[in-house]
Amino acid sequence: MKKYSIAWLIVGLSVLLNGLFIYLFIVKGTTVPSTDNRFAIVLTPGERDLVLSEMRAFLSAVQQISQGIANKDMATIKQASQSLGMAATTKVPVSLMGKLPLEFKKLGFGTHEAFDQLAQDMVQMDDTAVALERLPVLLGGCVACHASYQIITDATQVADRNP
Ligand code: HEC
Structure with missing residues (x-):
């Protein structure tokens, strides 16, 4: 009997720890309150560079797509959209994924999917x-995410700006 209770205790504890791990790693990410009522995601300088370079690729694609619309040039629209579809997300390391809150990931994946959809x-x-x-509609995703999140490289930045 006692053996079973210890086994259940271990099972219970591991479920609890897994739950905590999933919450911290997948749902919460690494965020602190920002100075402008958004969430600040705390990343290393390299990770921030990676996310921001992806952002500039987003903006560049939006520019090319607008140009494609103005010129009625289907190939340009398709090519620009395809380059930022879900395939582009494979470049993001797992360690960085873990720092991004669930809502951020949803908005991010949603944007990549919208690009795939446009190409299709x-x-x-x-x-x-x-x-x-x-x-x-696609730009609505950009606007929503920017309204909620900023990226910082050092959590003390927020404390410094909030004396
Ligand atoms: C999942 C969230 C998210 C989505 C979706 C998103 N962005 Fe961003 N973007 C951010 C964050 C966070 C920053 C950093 C803002 C800050 O630190 O103030 C950023 C920064 C940028 C920057 C500045 C890049 C730099 O070099 O400083 C550009 C340009 C940009 N985004 C364009 C876009 C465009 C265009 C889209 C839509 C096609 C988009 N973003 C979608 C989260 C997002």
Whole structure:
């Protein structure tokens, strides 16, 4: 009997620890309150550089897609969208994924999926006007994430700016 209770205790504890691990690693990420009512995600300088370079790639794709819409150039829209689809997320190391809160990951993956969808629409719908409808929706994801998160490299930055 006693043997069983110890076994259950171990099972219980490991479930609890797993739950805690999942919460900290997948749901919460590494955030602190920011000075401007957003969440500040705390990353290493290298990780921040990686995320921001992805952001500049996002902006560049949006620029190319707008140009494609203006020129009715389906190939450019398709190529720019495809380059930022889900395939682009494989470059993100697991250690960095763990620091990003769940909501951030959802918004990030949602944006990559929206780019994939746009590329697919260009093949299926054969009409650049579709991109004009999709782009503002896609940009809504950029706006939502920027409204909630900023990235810092040192949590004491926030304390310094909040004397
Ligand atoms: C999952 C969240 C998220 C999504 C989605 C997102 N961004 Fe960002 N982006 C951020 C964060 C966080 C920063 C850093 C902001 C800060 O520290 O103040 C940032 C910064 C940027 C920057 C500045 C880059 C630099 O070099 O400083 C650009 C440009 C940018 N984003 C463009 C975009 C565009 C365009 C989209 C949509 C296609 C987009 N972002 C979608 C979170 C996101």
